[in-house]
Amino acid sequence: MNDILPEETPVWRYLEETVTRVLAGYGYEEIRLPIVEKTELFKRSIGEVTDIVEKEMYTFEDRNGDSLTLRPEGTAGCVRAMLEHGRVGNRQAQRVWYRGPMFRHERPQKGRYRQFHQVGIEVFGLEGPDVDAELILMTARLWRQLGLADAVTLQLNSLGSVASRAAYREILVEYLQTHYETLDEDSRRRLLTNPLRVLDSKNPAMQALIEAAPRLMEHLDAESRAHFDGLCAILDAVGVRYEINTRLVRGLDYYGRTVFEWVTDRLGAQGTVCAGGRYDGLVEQLGGKPTPAVGFAMGLERLTALIDPAAVPMERFRPHAYLVSVGEGTEIAAQVLADRLREALPELRLLMNCGGGNFKAQMKRADRSGAPLALILGEDEVARGVAGVKPLRDGGEQATVSQDALVADLAEWLRSQP
Ligand code: ATP
Ligand code: MG
Numbered sequence: 001m002n003d004i005l006p007e008e009t010p011v012w013r014y015l016e017e018t019v020t021r022v023l024a025g026y027g028y029e030e031i032r033l034p035i036v037e038k039t040e041l042f043k044r045s046i047g048e049v050t051d052i053v054e055k056e057m058y059t060f061e062d063r064n065g066d067s068l069t070l071r072p073e074g075t076a077g078c079v080r081a082m083l084e085h086g087r088v089g090n091r092q093a094q095r096v097w098y099r100g101p102m103f104r105h106e107r108p109q110k111g112r113y114r115q116f117h118q119v120g121i122e123v124f125g126l127e128g129p130d131v132d133a134e135l136i137l138m139t140a141r142l143w144r145q146l147g148l149a150d151a152v153t154l155q156l157n158s159l160g161s162v163a164s165r166a167a168y169r170e171i172l173v174e175y176l177q178t179h180y181e182t183l184d185e186d187s188r189r190r191l192l193t194n195p196l197r198v199l200d201s202k203n204p205a206m207q208a209l210i211e212a213a214p215r216l217m218e219h220l221d222a223e224s225r226a227h228f229d230g231l232c233a234i235l236d237a238v239g240v241r242y243e244i245n246t247r248l249v250r251g252l253d254y255y256g257r258t259v260f261e262w263v264t265d266r267l268g269a270q271g272t273v274c275a276g277g278r279y280d281g282l283v284e285q286l287g288g289k290p291t292p293a294v295g296f297a298m299g300l301e302r303l304t305a306l307i308d309p310a311a312v313p314m315e316r317f318r319p320h321a322y323l324v325s326v327g328e329g330t331e332i333a334a335q336v337l338a339d340r341l342r343e344a345l346p347e348l349r350l351l352m353n354c355g356g357g358n359f360k361a362q363m364k365r366a367d368r369s370g371a372p373l374a375l376i377l378g379e380d381e382v383a384r385g386v387a388g389v390k391p392l393r394d395g396g397e398q399a400t401v402s403q404d405a406l407v408a409d410l411a412e413w414l415r416s417q418p
Pocket of ligand 2: 051
């Protein structure tokens, strides 16, 4: 579980602000959800035989004896909320997004943490490939805006219908049984409980076997095939490149038909930055009317690691000005001036010198603050009702302006500032 320190937050805010803007551009609405849910909810939705439910959840008993769990992902809670508030099953499409921390007791390693952050997007009530395409096009646009278009590639697969998965399951079990001696312990267990999960194994020793396994894509039902072709046709028309990865099954049980992952080769082993797919059965499984749904989540730690720090507009997160005050009575005058500036210029980011100090010490702090301007009040300035204005970055001359003019000058200058 990481602390995100002040020098790291600008890249987080840049990412979050860009995401917020792109999602708004597609008409998605924000929903805010609790961090704990009943344990049962995750067991019923994610699946009992998944890494998450088997060994990664932070589960505890509350004072009433209810079993609660820190959310390991957002979809289950989002579906729970949509059901609880009667937002699904009434034919009206819903497009929502949320963000926040998720918790999984994984083995800590680069790119894999026990508290991590996701932005999740879910759409309810739309079954066609058009909305699957919308989600993918939206993420492709986000990568372009973040300068990540060259860093990520799209992998696509279809898991077909429940019936075609059941038929494929038998074919897969037969194959796995003939290679029983190669299976690791987890896979042997899953062979009986949830054989498709074997394809999601991260064990390097299993990869050759998985690679050679029969492919679900070749056993798709006709409707899922048409759905998948429909998605590919839109992506082709708009010019989004993708690779079909028939081994992509995702780590959660509720997916069917479209699944996708955006992956990068720049982060070592943990290369998936965004993943999701269609989960048409989940709403009904959790007690609602049958409602098609599709969604994805992106991992913010991995995305912040990919973003080029030079692309982050750091100026937006720095103060515009640092107010220096030296001499008898100048601190109070500085408070009055600062208050006046803040009142007139709500967008001004003004850092006040607090704690005194001589001129040199205060100017040093001004410099360290990153502000492009120092505003200076000495006894003489206060007496004359003026202020010194010193550019700190590009070496301009210090000017003296009346405090009345300062408001207008700063307002003008702020228009040119990020
Ligand atoms: P994996 O197969 O890598 O374990 P998953 O199937 O468990 O992934 P999802 O639950 O779909 O992953 O999560 C979506 C995204 O959230 C991932 O692609 C990743 O970017 C991020 N993510 C998942 N788990 C972690 C973690 N422990 N630490 C950091 N980011 C994570
Ligand atoms: Mg996982």
